[in-house]
Structure formats: C-alpha cells, structure tokens
Amino acid sequence: MLPRTLPAAVLLASLGFAGPAALATDAAAATPAPAAGPVARGASPGSARGGAPEWARGIEGQRQADLGDGSFLNPILAGDHPDPSVLRDGDDYYLTLSSFDAYPGLPLWHSRDLVNWQPLGHAITTSVGSIWAPDLVRHEGRYYIYFPGRTDAGRSNYVVWADDIRGPWSEPVDLHLPDHIDPGHAVGEDGRRYLFLSGGDYVQLADDGLATAGEVKHVYDGWRYPETWVVESYSQEGPKITRHNGWYYMITAVGGTAGPPTGHMVIVARSRSIHGPWENDPDNPVVRTESAEEQWWSRGHATLVEDAAGKWWMMYHGYERGFWTLGRQALLDPVAWTGDGWFEARGGDLGQPLPKPAGAPIGRHGMALSDDFEGDRLGHQWAFYSPGPDEMARISFEDGALVLQGKGNAPRDASPLTAIAGDRAYQVEVEMEIEPGAVGGALLFYSDRLYAGLGSNGEDFIMHRYGEERPARLAPGPGGRLWLRLTHDRHVLTIHHSRDGRAWEKYGVQMEVSGYHHNTVGRFLSLRPGVYAAGEGRVRFHDFRYRALD
Structure with a gap:
C-alpha cells in the first residue's frame, strides 16, 4: 500500500x-x-x-x-x-x-x-x-x-x-x-x-x-x-x-x-x-x-x-x-x-x-435554540436533566411563557432544562417572572456535580460556581421580574442582569469553565445553556434567546 x-x-x-x-x-x-x-x-x-x-x-x-x-x-x-x-x-x-x-x-x-x-x-x-x-x-x-x-x-x-x-x-x-x-x-x-x-x-x-x-x-x-x-x-x-x-x-x-x-x-x-x-x-x-x-x-x-x-x-x-x-x-x-x-x-x-456527499439539503441545517414559548409543547431543543417519572407535569404554557414548577433547592436537584450548544462562543438571554417562594435562574450546566450561573428569588441572588452555591441556600423571597444574560466566550462566563430588560448590570464574578467536562467529573456529557426553577413556587420563562458569537 x-x-x-x-x-x-x-x-x-x-x-x-x-x-x-x-x-x-x-x-x-x-x-x-x-x-x-x-x-x-x-x-x-x-x-x-x-x-x-x-x-x-x-x-x-x-x-x-x-x-x-x-x-x-x-x-x-x-x-x-x-x-x-x-x-x-x-x-x-x-x-x-x-x-x-x-x-x-x-x-x-x-x-x-x-x-x-x-x-x-x-x-x-x-x-x-x-x-x-x-x-x-x-x-x-x-x-x-x-x-x-x-x-x-x-x-x-x-x-x-x-x-x-x-x-x-x-x-x-x-x-x-x-x-x-x-x-x-x-x-x-x-x-x-x-x-x-x-x-x-x-x-x-x-x-x-x-x-x-x-x-x-x-x-x-x-x-x-x-x-x-x-x-x-x-x-x-x-x-x-x-x-x-x-x-x-x-x-x-x-x-x-x-x-x-x-x-x-x-x-x-x-x-x-x-x-x-x-x-x-x-x-x-x-x-x-x-x-x-x-x-x-x-x-x-x-x-x-x-x-x-x-x-x-x-x-x-x-x-x-x-x-x-x-x-x-x-x-x-x-x-x-x-x-x-x-x-x-x-x-x-x-x-x-x-x-460533500451526493444529495440536496431538505432545508436549513440544525435547529434554533431560541424559544418564544408561544406553543403548547416543549421544543425539540429542550431536555430535562435526570428527570423523575412525572417530570413533564412540572411544565405548562401560558400566554407566551414556559411555566416551570419549582423542584429541589438548587440546580443539582432541580432537573434543569438544557439545550445542546455547538459553538465555542455564544450568548443567551431569558426573562423570568419568579413567584414568591421560588428561585429561578440561568446556567451553564454539565451535571449535578458541576455547573455555573446565577439564580434569584426576585430580590437576592445566588451564585452557582463549581457546582456549589453562594450563599449555600437562598431563603424564599418576594418574587419579581428579572432578565439574565450569560455570555460564554471560549470558556469564560460573564453574567449580566436587568430589572427592566433595557439597562444591564454586570455581575461581579466572572468564571472560567474549561474544566467542566467528562475528564473532570465523568458522565460523558457536555456543558449546556439552560434554565431552572427551584423552591416551592413557579417560574415563568419568557423569550429565551441564543446567538453564536464570532
């Protein structure tokens, strides 16, 4: 040969x-x-x-x-x-x-x-x-x-x-x-x-x-x-x-x-x-x-x-x-x-x-990860992490919102909803209406052992880093409306939040997440953008937006 x-x-x-x-x-x-x-x-x-x-x-x-x-x-x-x-x-x-x-x-x-x-x-x-x-x-x-x-x-x-x-x-x-x-x-x-x-x-x-x-x-x-x-x-x-x-x-x-x-x-x-x-x-x-x-x-x-x-x-x-x-x-x-x-x-x-192989494309490749939640069912891009038998019962759709019943106390036991991202740099935004007693947040989620992001009870924040929480637990709050933006740029996570969707404030901690993968904690998974709802109340998620960055 x-x-x-x-x-x-x-x-x-x-x-x-x-x-x-x-x-x-x-x-x-x-x-x-x-x-x-x-x-x-x-x-x-x-x-x-x-x-x-x-x-x-x-x-x-x-x-x-x-x-x-x-x-x-x-x-x-x-x-x-x-x-x-x-x-x-x-x-x-x-x-x-x-x-x-x-x-x-x-x-x-x-x-x-x-x-x-x-x-x-x-x-x-x-x-x-x-x-x-x-x-x-x-x-x-x-x-x-x-x-x-x-x-x-x-x-x-x-x-x-x-x-x-x-x-x-x-x-x-x-x-x-x-x-x-x-x-x-x-x-x-x-x-x-x-x-x-x-x-x-x-x-x-x-x-x-x-x-x-x-x-x-x-x-x-x-x-x-x-x-x-x-x-x-x-x-x-x-x-x-x-x-x-x-x-x-x-x-x-x-x-x-x-x-x-x-x-x-x-x-x-x-x-x-x-x-x-x-x-x-x-x-x-x-x-x-x-x-x-x-x-x-x-x-x-x-x-x-x-x-x-x-x-x-x-x-x-x-x-x-x-x-x-x-x-x-x-x-x-x-x-x-x-x-x-x-x-x-x-x-x-x-x-x-x-x-390329022979054959003509049947349409645009891939699928949008953004979701306006105007439908009556979960989009193909979404999946629960480690769900229970009745996990889908947590979901409802109301007036252009995904309504998610709280579960557990933190992302590790809340079965977050995540989507598979294939870009080395991207940004996601989501609007949340948090009911009293609930905590809602946005994440880069690998598994119950490793994730990063930010949650809120409508008033105070809880930071997620290394699969841990600071503070260790967020007390039930009054609820409220909040926008979160996660920018994941080649392993560096930057978080912004807004109370009105127009004026954005940078969160005080940026995170390096290159080690959030299988060779660190096993499970054969990937680091994915997602949302979660914890606590006793519900969180209404509006207008989840994804865009790849150069």
Missing part, C-alpha cells in the same frame, strides 16, 4: 477537491468520488483570524458544516452528538445518538445528504436511566432502536420500535441483558436476527426483535494496540455490523471514549459468517487521533453508510481540540474500499474541507 501521509494540498486533490473557486464554477463537480490514494494528517481548521478554514454560519449564527461550495467542514453536528447511529432508507438518512441523562431521549434527525440535518423529535420519554450508544435499524418495514439504559439500581438493554420514523414510538422493551452495553443489530446469512454486544459477544433475537432467543455467546476477541500507545483503557465496545460484497464487517471502538486525545479509535474485523470466525484488518486502526495537535481528539465509535451515489462514509464522534466542554461531536469521514476487500478512511484528521 502507499504511504498514509501526504501534504494537505495533495490530499484534497486526491479527493477531487479543487478549492472553493473551482467548485463554485462547476456544480456538477461538487461531489466527486473519494480517490484510492493515501491521506494526510495534521491540518486543522481554526479561527478565521488565523487564516485556517472556517465554518459557514446558519441559524442564529451557529456553526454549519456545509460551506455552500460543494464542500463541508466537520463537525456535521456541532456540540454534544455522541455515538451516532446512521441509517440510510432510500434517499433519506436518519440518525440517533446517545442522550445519557437527558429526557426526552434518543433524538432523531433527518437528512438527504449526510451533511445537513433537521430534527424530527425523540424516540423515548419514559426514563430507563442514562441512555448510552444506540443502534437505529429498519427491518421488514419497521424501525427499531436498540440501546442500553443504566440507573443506580441496575442496568439492561432495551428496544423501542415504530412503523413510522416520526412515531409514535413504543414504550421501551427490556431485553434482560444487564451485563453488556452498545447493542448492534444484524441479520445473519441464516435470516435470523442477532444483537452484537460489548466485549465481542452476541445473542440471537426473536423474529420480532423484541426478545432474546438463546444464550449470550462470545464470538470476537478484539484487536490489541501496542502497549506503548497512550490510551484511556481497552474498552472494546460499540459493535456495528455492515454486510458488503459477501462479507460481514464489524466496526468496534477500543482505547476508551475520553481520557487522552490519542485513546479512542476505530477497529474493523470481517467474517463470511455472522457466527465468525472474525479476522482483524491488518491495517487497524482505520481511524485514530495520533497527536493532540490534531483538530479532533478521541475519534471513534463509527457507523458505515453508503450514500445515494454508491460512495461510502463513516460517521463517528470526536472531541474538538481544547473544547472537551462541547462534548463529542458528530463527524463524517469518506471511505474507499481497497482491492483486498478492506476499506480505508480518506478524510485525514478531518481538519480541512472535504467534498
């Missing part, structure tokens, strides 16, 4: 990318096929101030991958979109992701080109705990999502199903598999359905896919990286099965999901039979971050997908260099099959624009 490292200009030429000017003059050449040549590593985008590639800007100025010239710049979905499972269904692509402690859970997205995505809603509202890596499949006309759920009391794997991708989705069905994570669905050469699991195990499913039909068996020992490599842990997980040209390909992740930037990686094995034996790709790993100087860290947990033009891609996740706080973002990497029946990733370190 040819060497894997080339200058960036040669890499882009090998992918058929002639640059924005050339692509703009020839729309027909906007989606060339990835070539069979090697790839370069080390180039990375950055701020436009440094002259490196820069993202397009979409709704509210949010980062958008589609550059409008036949190329795209990762991430495909900015912000916390981990463990992507992508399904092609004719000319449509559907996507779901890990939602962890957020509910509604299992977000669903729709695309026609793998780059521009629009939200469809969520597949689950009934909490089964923290939802880890799911697998979205279609079998005999019905859609299924297999996923693990973990609570303090126990864990298992579940499935939900629907005859229409937009729902309604079934209640979660317990598959009674407590000892594994990351289920991946497959149909064997015998026509039977199987579920592959972490650690190289698998189990047969019933014909309806809603129960197991036999014992869990071990089928694959994995691939071992050199002991000298700097990784988090072995952690063989995330099996996804694709059948192509008479082979079954099993894609797994090893090296740990977070930890050192060079840990997570994509591993490939193949077999003629679903039952094995499985042989490892001699060029494993097919994707790995080799240096912390690359733009994307901890790249792994991939799903293979063929586009409408017959080209192949991998979608996986990675942390953006220096921005663990944004969580694991969804990345798209072109794939080429080799003469010996394996495949290679051709996007390098994903730090440069790449030719």
Whole structure:
C-alpha cells in the first residue's frame, strides 16, 4: 500500500477537491468520488483570524458544516452528538445518538445528504436511566432502536420500535441483558436476527426483535494496540455490523471514549459468517487521533453508510481540540474500499474541507435554540436533566411563557432544562417572572456535580460556581421580574442582569469553565445553556434567546 501521509494540498486533490473557486464554477463537480490514494494528517481548521478554514454560519449564527461550495467542514453536528447511529432508507438518512441523562431521549434527525440535518423529535420519554450508544435499524418495514439504559439500581438493554420514523414510538422493551452495553443489530446469512454486544459477544433475537432467543455467546476477541500507545483503557465496545460484497464487517471502538486525545479509535474485523470466525484488518486502526495537535481528539465509535451515489462514509464522534466542554461531536469521514476487500478512511484528521456527499439539503441545517414559548409543547431543543417519572407535569404554557414548577433547592436537584450548544462562543438571554417562594435562574450546566450561573428569588441572588452555591441556600423571597444574560466566550462566563430588560448590570464574578467536562467529573456529557426553577413556587420563562458569537 502507499504511504498514509501526504501534504494537505495533495490530499484534497486526491479527493477531487479543487478549492472553493473551482467548485463554485462547476456544480456538477461538487461531489466527486473519494480517490484510492493515501491521506494526510495534521491540518486543522481554526479561527478565521488565523487564516485556517472556517465554518459557514446558519441559524442564529451557529456553526454549519456545509460551506455552500460543494464542500463541508466537520463537525456535521456541532456540540454534544455522541455515538451516532446512521441509517440510510432510500434517499433519506436518519440518525440517533446517545442522550445519557437527558429526557426526552434518543433524538432523531433527518437528512438527504449526510451533511445537513433537521430534527424530527425523540424516540423515548419514559426514563430507563442514562441512555448510552444506540443502534437505529429498519427491518421488514419497521424501525427499531436498540440501546442500553443504566440507573443506580441496575442496568439492561432495551428496544423501542415504530412503523413510522416520526412515531409514535413504543414504550421501551427490556431485553434482560444487564451485563453488556452498545447493542448492534444484524441479520445473519441464516435470516435470523442477532444483537452484537460489548466485549465481542452476541445473542440471537426473536423474529420480532423484541426478545432474546438463546444464550449470550462470545464470538470476537478484539484487536490489541501496542502497549506503548497512550490510551484511556481497552474498552472494546460499540459493535456495528455492515454486510458488503459477501462479507460481514464489524466496526468496534477500543482505547476508551475520553481520557487522552490519542485513546479512542476505530477497529474493523470481517467474517463470511455472522457466527465468525472474525479476522482483524491488518491495517487497524482505520481511524485514530495520533497527536493532540490534531483538530479532533478521541475519534471513534463509527457507523458505515453508503450514500445515494454508491460512495461510502463513516460517521463517528470526536472531541474538538481544547473544547472537551462541547462534548463529542458528530463527524463524517469518506471511505474507499481497497482491492483486498478492506476499506480505508480518506478524510485525514478531518481538519480541512472535504467534498460533500451526493444529495440536496431538505432545508436549513440544525435547529434554533431560541424559544418564544408561544406553543403548547416543549421544543425539540429542550431536555430535562435526570428527570423523575412525572417530570413533564412540572411544565405548562401560558400566554407566551414556559411555566416551570419549582423542584429541589438548587440546580443539582432541580432537573434543569438544557439545550445542546455547538459553538465555542455564544450568548443567551431569558426573562423570568419568579413567584414568591421560588428561585429561578440561568446556567451553564454539565451535571449535578458541576455547573455555573446565577439564580434569584426576585430580590437576592445566588451564585452557582463549581457546582456549589453562594450563599449555600437562598431563603424564599418576594418574587419579581428579572432578565439574565450569560455570555460564554471560549470558556469564560460573564453574567449580566436587568430589572427592566433595557439597562444591564454586570455581575461581579466572572468564571472560567474549561474544566467542566467528562475528564473532570465523568458522565460523558457536555456543558449546556439552560434554565431552572427551584423552591416551592413557579417560574415563568419568557423569550429565551441564543446567538453564536464570532
């Protein structure tokens, strides 16, 4: 095989990318096929101030991958979109992701080109705990999502199903598999359905896919990286099965999901039979971050997908260099099959624009995070953190306001409502009417152990920093109206407040929040803007506004 490292200009030429000017003059050449040549590593985008590639800007100025010239710049979905499972269904692509402690859970997205995505809603509202890596499949006309759920009391794997991708989705069905994570669905050469699991195990499913039909068996020992490599842990997980040209390909992740930037990686094995034996790709790993100087860290947990033009891609996740706080973002990497029946990733370190897949966008990419609360239901952007069974009963909508009943005493036990932000700098504003006895506030929220922001009882303030409160508890107050503005600029949080929405006063403490992420306190989450209501009364939230900053 040819060497894997080339200058960036040669890499882009090998992918058929002639640059924005050339692509703009020839729309027909906007989606060339990835070539069979090697790839370069080390180039990375950055701020436009440094002259490196820069993202397009979409709704509210949010980062958008589609550059409008036949190329795209990762991430495909900015912000916390981990463990992507992508399904092609004719000319449509559907996507779901890990939602962890957020509910509604299992977000669903729709695309026609793998780059521009629009939200469809969520597949689950009934909490089964923290939802880890799911697998979205279609079998005999019905859609299924297999996923693990973990609570303090126990864990298992579940499935939900629907005859229409937009729902309604079934209640979660317990598959009674407590000892594994990351289920991946497959149909064997015998026509039977199987579920592959972490650690190289698998189990047969019933014909309806809603129960197991036999014992869990071990089928694959994995691939071992050199002991000298700097990784988090072995952690063989995330099996996804694709059948192509008479082979079954099993894609797994090893090296740990977070930890050192060079840990997570994509591993490939193949077999003629679903039952094995499985042989490892001699060029494993097919994707790995080799240096912390690359733009994307901890790249792994991939799903293979063929586009409408017959080209192949991998979608996986990675942390953006220096921005663990944004969580694991969804990345798209072109794939080429080799003469010996394996495949290679051709996007390098994903730090440069790449030719777009075939297909036309179905509409504007992404979704607005702002909300005027004029509707009668919670917008797709919102999710409760670690909700109770009746959490939605806390919500009502009245005269253009989201009315949230207080819960707990502080953000840690108040189940805040949060939204996933994908920008490195942004600002949010919200107006609050705080009832007597309640505390309302705005936050950057990671988990019940780590958050920052400001709350008020309508008269006095309570500061949230490091997941702690000052004062330790705010006494019930008289209530009142208050506006809060949070400016999160590359890890620095600045807070302003106003009593009339016109004259703003800067809060006396600014906070550095770069450490508010998984490698500090675990949980695989991201730092998200949100609101909360605590105490005995209610808080009416008006006109939540989000805008990305340069």
